[in-house]
Amino acid sequence: xxxxxTPLKSCLLFVLxxxxxxxxxxxxxxxxxxxxxxxxxxxxxxxxxLIAPVGYKDKEKxxxxxxxxxxxxxxxxxxxxDDIAEFNKMEKFADKAKYRFMLLPxxxxxxxxxxxxxxxxxxxxxxSASDFYFYDRLTGTKYPPLGKGSYKALVTFKPLIETxxxxxxx
Numbered sequence: 001x002x003x004x005x006t007p008l009k010s011c012l013l014f015v016l017x018x019x020x021x022x023x024x025x026x027x028x029x030x031x032x033x034x035x036x037x038x039x040x041x042x043x044x045x046x047x048x049x050l051i052a053p054v055g056y057k058d059k060e061k062x063x064x065x066x067x068x069x070x071x072x073x074x075x076x077x078x079x080x081x082d083d084i085a086e087f088n089k090m091e092k093f094a095d096k097a098k099y100r101f102m103l104l105p106x107x108x109x110x111x112x113x114x115x116x117x118x119x120x121x122x123x124x125x126x127x128s129a130s131d132f133y134f135y136d137r138l139t140g141t142k143y144p145p146l147g148k149g150s151y152k153a154l155v156t157f158k159p160l161i162e163t164x165x166x167x168x169x170x
Contacts, residue, residue, distance in 0.1 A: 031159050034167035037146055039134050042101050044074040044168035050093070050102040052082035055130065055153035064157055072161055074168065084135060102135040103160075105153065106145050132160055 031037075049072075054064035065078050081087050082104050093099045107128050129149030135142050150156045 031146065031148055031163045034163040037134075037143070038164060038167050039101065039136060039141075039143055041136070042134065042164075042168075044164065047075070047097075047101065048099050049074065049076040049164075050087075050099055051076055051078050052102060052104045053078075053080065054105065054157050060153055063154055067154075067158055067161065071158075072165060074165075084137075088137065096137045100136060100138050102137060103132055104135050106131050106133055130156060132156060 051064070051068065053061055055061060061078075068076055068078065077093075077099070079087065079093075079102075084102070084104075087093065087102070107130060129151055130153035131145040131147065131149035133143050133145045146156065146160060148156050148160070
């Protein structure tokens with residue numbers, strides 16, 4: 001019996017293949033060399049990188065933890081808070097030289113624009129974008145956000161980590 005695809009089945013197949021391709025693309029992406037936004041003193045090979053919660057849903061946090069386990073070859077800790085003052089009170093992480101750098105999330109409000117079908121009017125609406133920044137616990141330095149925020153935290157997180165790994169192999 002010959003294989004016959006209805007238009008609906010063809011469309012569903014296209015959507016499935018496209019989403020798999022995009023997911024694969026995002027997991028292999030990187031943000032340049034990282035020289036401009038990874039702190040010069042960051043040393044993945046000789047310290048423990050602290051990763052604050054990624055995203056707001058447990059599903060995103062679990063996906064970030066799996067990604068770190070699969071892709072990050074150095075020592076790291078997934079921590080439960082993004083509150084620096086609260087974190088600094090924890091005895092386990094008292095050694096600021098060993099646990100020097102944190103990757104923390106930040107949310108930025110961006111304006112989205114849309115036009116009507118005729119293209120004559122624009123509507124601006126605020127939206128949230130998840131971004132990340134480094135924090136140096138030893139010096140108290142808060143580095144500027146990466147500037148690659150996305151409405152999905154993992155879309156920014158994965159290429160950021162890929163870039164950190166590539167940068168740390170130099």
